[in-house]
């Protein structure tokens with residue numbers, strides 16, 4: 001007997017929930033692997049990841065899924081669906097079409113490879129040994145090229161990967177946006193370098209007790225509205241956020257006993273990601289829409305908190321006293337103005353995650369260009385260290401002394417995340433656009449931060465962005481909140497006015 005419409009809807013939701021639950025389990029395993037799981041268990045764990053991913057893959061590409069998609073895309077049924085169901089069906093269809101084309105065994109092989117590669121990458125980085133990681137990376141690149149050939153592409157192979165993280169983004173658009181940004185940032189960085197005034201950031205390289213650093217990170221995260229009953233803060237090699245469900249969103253940071261600024265700003269950054277995941281509407285819980293809509297929008301949230309809030313003068317006017325009470329000796333005699341300038345020091349450097357918000361975008365452009373060339377088979381993995389160092393010199397005027405501080409610094413490629421890096425700069429661009437929109441509604445935005453009213457800002461972001469999860473596309477959110485498409489001008493305006501003031505430039 002044919003099932004009726006309501007039963008089909010309920011069954012489909014149960015089915016989706018199972019997929020989401022496999023994903024939840026995988027998330028916890030990944031979190032565990034990066035936060036202190038024993039090294040010798042890594043290869044066994046990789047098999048568990050392979051098994052769970054395969055099950056998830058089977059559910060997403062099964063004949064049963066095909067039946068649901070066929071049923072709900074028929075106009076007669078489709079008209080009766082509510083908005084969440086419509087988007088859920090579309091999203092499921094997108095995943096189905098994407099993965100159905102890849103043979104199951106191949107997908108499993110890829111998942112196991114990337115899981116192992118992450119452990120190898122960590123070892124290669126720690127021992128400064130690119131040759132150890134190189135064969136893994138080569139296989140990962142080849143897999144990606146093979147997948148793109150299976151999925152198909154328009155104009156440029158890299159477009160398929162870009163679209164995966166930022167639906168609608170293309171090489172053409174990105175070349176234009178990045179080009180505009182580069183044209184403004186490079187001269188600004190040059191005039192900053194030539195400025196007579198240079199902030200003194202050596203104040204951050206004293207001894208900073210790691211426990212106290214953690215204490216201050218927790219203090220700030222609570223002020224931002226990060227819910228510790230729905231999350232936790234741990235340490236890992238590379239800071240990250242993992243949203244299991246809105247009730248379990250975990251963040252990590254990395255403490256350096258002789259570098260105060262790193263862990264704090266990583267905590268604020270990951271806290272921004274976490275606020276997004278913690279505040280997705282309950283209606284979406286248990287569905288695959290219960291996550292950020294794109295990597296670019298996700299990064300806009302982390303960068304908004306890290307830079308536009310956390311590196312603002314108003315923020316430190318409010319919280320500097322608390323910091324002084326935790327580290328009285330380290331910051332003795334240093335005025336808040338001086339501290340503010342020090343956390344905003346601009347200097348070409350080697351490590352992306354330590355870069356200031358201006359030169360950061362140049363680090364991203366280097367990775368974007370390398371990825372584009374790798375995926376289009378214009379360069380070889382074996383030549384990466386040399387290519388990397390050349391580009392660093394060309395863009396930033398610095399050359400890494402070794403590969404650990406060069407081509408091996410980021411985790412992303414070991415996990416096969418090609419097409420992800422541009423999200424960071426897209427996030428910077430979006431964050432400035434969102435901030436401009438907030439300022440229209442809350443003209444005393446700076447004063448509010450100065451009074452420590454960050455919860456109001458969190459609520460605004462949750463109401464306008466977070467709660468929708470994946471229900472709206474990045475372009476829809478941007479249009480709804482700002483009334484505009486992506487526009488790098490707001491970021492340029494923000495950077496120019498902030499840094500001209502700090503460096504006494506005209």
Ligand SMILES: [Zn+2]
Nearest residue numbers: 269273299302
């Ligand atoms: Zn981030």
